[in-house]
Amino acid sequence: MSFQVVGLLLNDYSCGMNDFGIRLTEWYEINRRMLPWRETKDAYAIWLSEVILQQTRVSQGLPYYQKFIEQYPTVDKLAAASKDDVFKLWQGLGYYRRAENMLKAAQVIVNDYKGIFPDNYNDLLKLPGIGEYTAAAIASIAFGEKVAVVDGNVYRVLSRIFGIKTAIQTSQAKKEFGNLMSLLMKNVHPGTFNEAVMEFGAMQCVPANPDCSACIFNEQCFANSRNEVQKLPVVKQKIKKRKLFIYYLVTEWKGQVVLRHRQENEIWKGLYDFPTLEFDKEQKEDTILREIENISFLKPKSIKTITPNHKKHKHLLTHIDITAQFINISVDKNPDVTGSPALQLVLFNDLSNYPVSRLVERFLESKC
Secondary structure, eight states: OOHHHHHHHHHHOTTOGGGHHHHHHHHHHHHOOOOGGGGOOOHHHHHHHHHHHTTSOHHHHHHHHHHHHHHOOSHHHHHTSOHHHHHHHHTTSOOHHHHHHHHHHHHHHHHHSTTOOOOSHHHHTTSTTOOHHHHHHHHHHHHOOOOOOOOHHHHHHHHHHHTOOSOTTSHHHHHHHHHHHHHHTTTSOHHHHHHHHHHHHHHTSOSSSOOGGGOTTTTTOHHHHTTOGGGOSOOOOOOOOEEEEEEEEEEEETTEEEEEEOOTTSTTTTOEEOOEEEESSOOOHHHHHHHHHTOTTSOTTOEEEEEEOOOOEEEEOSSEEEEEEEEEEEESSOOOOTTOTTEEEEEGGGGGGSOBOHHHHHHHHHHO
């Protein structure tokens, strides 16, 4: 969609789209949720909220935001933290690369910017883990820069109201919706407008069965007038996820357990869990038992008992559907973890000090 076409849409809109931004921000001031990061222009607090809320519901992310602000009230405090401490505080949110990049970005701000947050979109983009959306959100909300955010809420709201049918996974869609957002915000504060569109999508123009009768744009909405609300935005068919079957070997010796630190190029990189056997297909129990006999850190004839936990844990990641099973192994000789820098023996009661995935956390909770 060119600027000319967007301009025609604005001019032809029966209620006059030139007031779209004003009407939407007025709605926002009345209906917005009272959230702590909306009560400040502090770029650090806004950035923290944006990182935490990526692929996370507000209700889930709010307690994490509060914990991080309390533990690390300034960017220099965060920059001085250890990765394990940050991961532990992040535990349960998933997508740990966000936490790792957040720590790296804080260190860059302290080391390269003397602890002062970059105040413009282009410089914000240079920070680890900050993409176009996050940079636009910080620049517009904290510094008033006229730059548009484009996220799922933006796609949904504008595609329905304006009848835009470009598939949202395409680069063309990002350009079209970004251009339209820039035009629509011309008469209002860009940060307030960006927040208003996202809030409208989260509270009013929701994905399934929105209450169009209560919408301030219901008389002008393309999708509502043509009964196409559930058809927009246009989404290309998702790629089929791969399946992964993980068998965790919970190896205990005298109140200690073998713990593994996940390395580069692994899912949950930087977190801790137990040694695993991983397959693309579910394995029979006798196959797993044979594999356990060949585990390098187990000394010969040291296994006393092997007790599979027959409960299977399902865990969904963006591109992987995981089925996990925990297998308790009791040994009478201390496991030899010296051959691998990723392995260590720790007291079972000390496991709560280590950052783990939500999948492992649920297992540990069941053991308590």
